[in-house]
Amino acid sequence: MNATNTKQALSIGWASRDVSTTEPLNIPGQFHMRISQGIIDPITVTALAIDNGEDSVIFLSADIVVIRAHLLDRIRERVAELDAGVPVMKILMNATHTHTAPTTYGERSAWRPGSDDVDGPPHEGVEIASAAKYQDFFVNESAEAVVEAWKKRAPGGVAYGYGFAVVAHSRREVYFDDISKRPGMERNSRHGVHGHAMMYGSTRDPMFSHYEAGTDPFINLLYTFDAQGRLTGAIVNVPCPAQNSEGERRLSASYWHEAREAIRKQYGNIFILPQCAAGGDLSPRIQHYHKAEERRFALKYGDNNPKNVSEYGRRLDIGERIAAAFTEVLEWARKDIRTALPLQHSVETVHLSRRMISDEDVNQARAELAELEKEPFKTDGDPIQRLDHNSTLVAGRNRYRGIIARYEKQATEPKLPMEMHVLHLGEVAFASNRFELYMDYMHRIQARSPFTQTFVVQLAGTPGPEGGSYLATERGVWGRGYSASIYCNVVSPQGGQDLVEATLATLNKLYEKNAEQEKNNA
C-alpha cells in the first residue's frame, strides 16, 4: 500500500443494520398503497466513515425509495445524542430507490404539504402498522450504524476505478407524434401529461422513434482495505434505481440483494454500500427484446425462483454483471491502494430554479382536484381492492394539491434550497443531489469535473420535509410524460443546470485548494 502523506492517514470504519420488519407497513413507491406481507430479502442501511484527520465523510446508504419527512434531520439528531463527537453534517445519506421498502415517512402530515388526508385513505379490514414507530426504529438503527462506523475507524486504505456493467436502460420512449392527442389518452396528475415521450412506452408502437437519452454503462467503485490490505468493503455507484420487483407487497432491496450476494460469495462478508448515480430516466429493465429476455432467463436460470419473486431473472442477471465489474476493477485497482489521501468535504445549501406552475396549470389542477374530491371512496370489493383504489385516488388529489401549494409560494420562493455535498478523496470526487436526476446532468458534471472520477449520488437526503422528485432535462420537458411533468418536477431544467454549475464550482474550488496545499507541502 502506498502512503504518500502520513499527515493525511486514512481511518476507515464500516457498520450495517438490517432494518427489515415483519410489521404490516405501507410500502411507498407506487400510487397505490401496498401493505407489507413479509420479507423477501433484507432491507439494510450501511455506513462508511472515512477520516484523514483533517476532514471526514460518513456515507450512509439505505434500501429505501426516497429520503424525506425530516429523516436526515432525525438521524443527525439521534447520532448527536449517541455520540456528540460525530460530525453529523458530514453524513451523506442516499436511497437506492428500491420500491419495496417500508415507509420511513413517519406521520403523513410530516411531509405532505397541503395534504388534508393526514391519515391517508380509509383502510377498514387492512391492518397497517404505525409508520411513526417504524421511522423511530429506522432512525435509531441508522444512527447506530453511523456511530458504530465512526467509532470503528481504524487505519486502512482505499482504491478506486471504473468499469462497465450494463444495469440501466432508457425508460423514456419518444414517438413521432404527440401521444396526448391520440384518442383515449389519459390526462391526470398520476400519469403525467404525455407528449412525444412516455415512460415505459411501447417500443412496438409504429410511431416509436427512439430512446430519449440512451443509457450509461459506467460503474464507479471505491474499495476499502484494512491495515493488512484485506478488502473490507466498497462503494458501488451505479446509474440505475433498484426497482426490479417494484410491484411486490413484500420487502426487498431489489437487485442490490443479488449484487451483495454475488459479491460476498466471492469475497466473504464484506460491506457493500450502494449508491444510485443519476438514473432518473433509466430503469433496470430492457424496453425491447422482451421475448429474447424471457428465453435468456429460461435457459440461464430455469425455474430457480424459490420465493416466487417478480423480475427475479433480471435481478440475478444484474447482480452477476455488477459482481463481474466489481472483480474486474478490483483486480487492477488494488495495485494502487492509498492509506493517506487529502480529503475535503463541502456541505452547502444551493438554490435551484423551480419549475414554475403557470396560471393555466394551476387552474386546471384546481378544477381537476375538485372533480377528484367529489369522487367517493370505493366501498365495494375486498379490503385490498378498496385500499388500492382509494389510495390511488388520494395520491391523485395530493398531487393536485402539491401543484396548488407550489403555485402559491413560487413567487416568493422561486428557488428550491438543497443540501449539496461535494467532496474529494484524492483524485476521486463525490457530488450529491436530492433528485431522480436525468442522466445528462451527470455527464455534464463528470465530463467537466477536474477529478479523475466523479461519483454522482442521486436521491441524497436533504434537511426538511421534502426529498426526491425527478429533475428532467430540456429534452425531457419537451417530450413530457411521467417524470417530466409539472407533477414530478419541482426544479426546472434551468435549475438542473444551476445544480451542474454549483457542483462544478465546488469541485473546482476543492481541486484548486488541494493543488495549492500540495504545492505548499512540496
Next chain:
Amino acid sequence: MHELKIGWASRDISTDKPVDIPGQFHIRVSRGVLDPITATALVIDNGEDLLIFVSADLVSIRAYLVEEVRALVKAREPGIPVDKIIISATHTHDGAGYYRKAIAGMATPDQVPHAGIEIASSDEYRGFLAGSIADAICEAYAGRQPGGVTYGYGFAAVGHSRREVYFDDLSKRPGSAGRPGMMVDGHAKMYGPTRDPMFSHYEAGMDPFVNLLYTFDAQGNLTGAIINVPAPSQCSEMRETLSADYWHDVREELRARHGDIFVLPQCAAAGDLSPRIQHYYAAQQRRFALKYGAGKDTPVDLLQRRDIAERICAAFDEVLGWARREIHAALPIRHEVAVIGLSRRMITDEELANETRELEALEAEPFKSDGTPEEQLRHNSVLVARRNRCRRILARAGEQKTQPTCPVELHVARLGNIAFATNPFELYMDYMHRIQGRSPFEQTFVIQLTGGSTDTAGYLATERGVWGGGYSASIYCNQVSPKGGQELVEETLKRLARFAP
C-alpha cells in the same frame, strides 16, 4: 425437414504492398501489417433456402466489389445463389484500399500527385481481395456439413455516443470557420469536447447489446459464431499499418479460450457510435496503466482494443454458457433480397449555390508543393477529398430532379426465431431500435455497411442528428434523408412480418 448444413471458411486478405488505407480524409499508405485483416464466410443451408454471410475487415463494401465476388462465385460454383451473398464490413479504418479510380468521395491515389511515395495498385489488390472472398464462400459452401446453431444476446459496453450536443450553435461561435467539403457543425459535433461549458448531452446514448449466433458440428463441438456488435472497429483509425482493430484482439482471445473457431463479426447500427469513451479520459489512462502496465507512451488504441475484446469475450462466454442448452439442428430459413428506393436527402438551391462557390475556391487552391512528400500527400489528398465531396453535392443536385429516391439492396432473413436485416449505411442507432422494437422475432441482428448491387451508402442520420448537424449528419455525409431512414425501417419490418414465426 429443415436439417441444417453449415460451412465455414476464412481468408487472410492482408497485403504487404504499400496500398492506400481508406478511412480518413487524407491518404495513408500502408507500411505493413500490424495484424491480419481477414474475410470470413459462413453458409447455413436447410435444403430450402440458405444464408451466406461474409464479414471483411474493411472500411466499406462497394458495389463493384460485390459484383466481382458474385461473378467469381457464380463462375466457380453455379449452384450458389449469388444474390444471397451478404458481405459486410467491420469498418476497420486500417483495411486495404481496393477502390476504383476517381470515385466521388475521398481522394484516390490517382487523383493526387504523390511523387516520391510508392502506392500499390488498388485494382490489383481488388483482384486479390475479390478472389479471396470468393474462395472463402465457395469453400464454406462446399464444406457444408450437418450441424446445429444456437443464439442469444448479452451485454458488452463497446460503442459510446460520439455525437456531443451543445446548448449553442457551434457554427456561430467566433472563429468557427466552416470546412467546405468536410462538415458543418451546428448544435452537435462528432467527437466534440465534453469539457466545453456549453456541453449539454450525448445525442442518443449507446447500445450495449451483443447478438450472438453460435454454430456447432454434428458432435456438438463449437465451430464458430457470428458476433453482432453496434460499434465500428475503429480504435486504431490513424495507423499506417493494416489491422482488423479490436476484432483481432477478440479473435485471439476467443481462440485462446475455445480453440481455432471461426469468428464472423458484424457491425450493427452504429453510425453515431464509436469504440472510444468521450469523457473520463484521465480515469481511462489510469485504468490502462494499472490494468495493463501501460506507460504514457503506450498507444491508447491498442489498450482500448484489448479492453473491448475482454468484454466481448466475456459476453460471448456468458451467452454460450446458457444458449448451448438449446442447439437446433433443423430450422426454417427464409431469405429475401430486394432493391428498395429510399428518399434522398435533398440539396437545396441555397446549398447548391454555396457548394458551387466553395468548389470554385477549392479548385483555385493549388496543390502543396513544399514540405516532405508525406506532408504534400496528406495536404493534397485532403484538398482533393474536399473537392470530391463538393462535386458530389453538385452531382446529387442534378440527380435528385429525376431520381428522388436512392436504390438500396436490402436483405431480410429468418433463421428460426431470429432474423437478420441489412443496410449499406453507417446507420444511426435509433433506426435499429425501431426495427428491433417492432420486429416479430426474438432477436433481430441488424447488419450495417453491407454491400450490394447498389452504390448508395454514407451515414444515415436521424431527425435529431440532422437537426444537430456536424460530421456524419451533414449533406456531404447523407445521401438518404431521415424520411428515407424510416422507409428503410418500414421496408425491413414489412419483410420481417412476412417471415414471422
